[in-house]
Amino acid sequence: MGDASVKATFEMLWDCEFCETKGLLAKSQRCCAECGGKQNADKRYFPKEGEEVKIEGHKYEGADRYCPACQNPQGAAGKNCTNCGAPMDGSAVVQGVVTPEVPKPKKSKIWILFVVLGIGAIIGIVLGVRHCNRTKEAGGKVIAHAWERTIGIEQFGDDRQEMWRNEVPRDARMVVCHEAQRSTKAIPTGEKKCKTRKVDNKDGTGRVEEYDCKEVTRSEPVMDDKCKFVVTRWMQVEEKKASGTGMALNDPAGLPAVQYTETLGSKRIGKKHDVHYLQLEVTGADPPKQQCEVSADAWKKHADGATVKVQVLAKNGKVDCDESF
Ligand SMILES: [Zn+2]
Ligand SMILES: [Zn+2]
Missing domain, CATH: 2.40.50 (OB fold (Dihydrolipoamide Acetyltransferase, E2P))
Structure with missing residues (x-):
């Protein structure tokens, strides 16, 4: 049950089995206020939402027990029955209202089918491929x-690019930025969202518990500067190809000079691939x-x-x- 905290303690209720009186308080009214009939502790129930009689500073002493002689429910601390005076030795604990199990999220079993089908398909493909690739x-x-042989030709020239401000290269020129959303982040609101459940204390009181508490967050956009700029770079502008037979590879014709300068429009030999x-x-x-x-x-x-x-x-x-x- 883990991290549950008690939000409130209230009296459980019971209905008299001897007269028609309903909604008697389970802790403070051990006997029927109308006919004096004794309380059946096994039939206590939770009060309706908003009708709980709250108990401040409730001190829990343990679950009630039945008097072995007269079957009256008695507080855990008592040594003798307040109804008939019999000793409480060997008494049985009251049954109480079962706290409903927190429903666990249902796990669909259909994924097993997909896994089996997937494995089957893979085996089929492997076997099929093996058969075909004998x-x-x-x-x-x-x-x-x-x-x-393929040789790329690069030209020294201006390239327009767009990046986030922290990614802009040092030699960028004509940088123009505008604000744009880069990501989002989760901001805690300080609020917590919990599930609640009612639990029978079995001493005539019940409690409201909070559990499964989660921090409530809101999503906020993270803004940044997105920048357009110009950089001067060597960029591949074309590819030249040569092919032939024999053991000697030749470069394709029409390559730029090996000597080059870093001036706009000048060309150089780029990547080579054989x-x-x-x-x-x-x-x-x-x-x-x-x-x-x-x-x-x-x-x-x-x-x-x-x-x-x-x-x-x-x-x-x-x-x-x-x-x-
Ligand atoms: Zn009664
Ligand atoms: Zn008794």
């Missing part, structure tokens, strides 16, 4: 080397002549005319380049 080893020969291909002739592959993209190391390792062992996919006769090199 390979067999085949002998082949390297018949040629091919390559492709792709290597081995052209193969494989017995049992369909078609027999195929090409594989390979690493630069594998490309250099296998000379023209060298024999190679490769994996061929059963489903379509294609060389499985990843598995072969």
Whole structure:
């Protein structure tokens, strides 16, 4: 039950079983005010909302017990029954009103179905992919080397960008900012929201408890400056490509000079990217002549005319380049 705090203590009520009197106070009226009939402590009930008789400074001594001789409910502290005088030894505690269980949020079991279906689908896909990707080893020969070289060309120029003020680079020019919402934050209002429940003290009183208290927050926008600015940067403006066969790679034509200046409009060589291909002739592959993209190391390792062992996919006769090199 954890962190529950008592908000108020009030008298439980009971109805006389001998006359028609209803709503008798369970702690201060142990016997019926009309007929003197004794209280049945097992049939105490909580007063309605707003009709509770509050008890200030309530001192809890323990749950009531039944007198073993006359069955009258008695306070926990008493040694002898106030009704018949019998000793209270061996007396039983009153039953009390059961505090309703706090309903736990219902967890839907449907996710299990999704997990099972998901696992099934994954197994199916894995098995299917395996089946389709079965390979067999085949002998082949390297018949040629091919390559492709891509070189980016960069130009020194002005670039317009937009960032939050703290991200603006130091060399930014023509910075113009406006206020904008960057995020939100939760502000505590100092208020707490609790659930309440009624609990039977079993001594003729009940209590209202607060539990499950949560801090109430409100969401507030976090403003910041968003800035537009200009920076002068090297930016890739185009790409040049060259391709060919043989072991010697060439740069594409039309590259800018290696010497360059940082002046507006000047150009320089940017990122370079090479792709290597081995052209193969494989017995049992369909078609027999195929090409594989390979690493630069594998490309250099296998000379023209060298024999190679490769994996061929059963489903379509294609060389499985990843598995072969
Ligand atoms: Zn009565
Ligand atoms: Zn008694």
